[in-house]
Amino acid sequence: MPDDPDELFLSWLSEAIALEVVEPLAATLATVDAAGVPDASTLILKDVDERGWAFAGPRSSRKAAQLAAHPVAAMNFWWQPIVRAVRVRGRVVEASADESAADLAARSAAAREGIASGEWVLWRIIPSRVEFWQGETDRRHSRIVYEPGPTGWTRTVSGRAADELTESGRL
Numbered sequence: 246m247p248d249d250p251d252e253l254f255l256s257w258l259s260e261a262i263a264l265e266v267v268e269p270l271a272a273t274l275a276t277v278d279a280a281g282v283p284d285a286s287t288l289i290l291k292d293v294d295e296r297g298w299a300f301a302g303p304r305s306s307r308k309a310a311q312l313a314a315h316p317v318a319a320m321n322f323w324w325q326p327i328v329r330a331v332r333v334r335g336r337v338v339e340a341s342a343d344e345s346a347a348d349l350a351a352r353s354a355a356a357r358e359g360i361a362s363g364e365w366v367l368w369r370i371i372p373s374r375v376e377f378w379q380g381e382t383d384r385r386h387s388r389i390v391y392e393p394g395p396t397g398w399t400r401t402v403s404g405r406a407a408d409e410l411t412e413s414g415r416l
């Protein structure tokens with residue numbers, strides 16, 4: 246179990262791809278509008294690195310207005326065939342105009358159609374909490390929660406994964 250949630254996410258993503266989860270990068274993004282009312286939409290995770298978890302969409306979208314009003318979001322992946330979920334939340338920052346333009350340029354010609362330059366935005370969630378959830382057949386589900394600590398990420402393990410770590414003397 247790595248010290249860094251990005252590393253665990255990338256390893257779970259590789260497993261989801263290997264096990265042929267359909268659209269493993271599709272996630273539900275929760276945002277909050279100016280009146281404080283939550284909303285949710287489906288989108289594609291573009292990248293994960295030390296700058297955050299990247300996603301993109303049109304500036305004219307409701308999510309863009311919501312992010313302008315409240316630059317915070319939560320993202321949830323549900324990989325049903327392997328009974329795993331990943332949940333991220335944090336503040337949201339808009340990437341540079343160059344990065345947004347590069348993301349738009351990387352899309353297919355059909356996907357770019359009708360989108361003016363400057364209309365496409367790349368954002369990143371800077372995670373303040375990342376939760377990995379593994380469903381177990383006996384319902385003793387495993388949960389691994391990463392939160393920022395004074396010297397890096399803290400990791401809290403519960404459920405079956407914690408039992409296994411305790412049994413093997415690693416917790």
Ligand SMILES: Cc1cc2nc3c(=O)[nH]c(=O)nc-3n(C[C@H](O)[C@H](O)[C@H](O)COP(=O)(O)O)c2cc1C
Nearest residue numbers: 268271286287288289301302303305306307308309
């Ligand atoms: C599988 C899937 C992937 C999608 N990917 C994106 C995406 O990456 N960016 C995006 O803006 N909308 C994406 N959409 C469409 C959004 O869910 C949404 O309908 C649209 O962006 C309008 O959102 P709004 O309510 O923010 O205006 C996707 C929808 C599905 C079902």
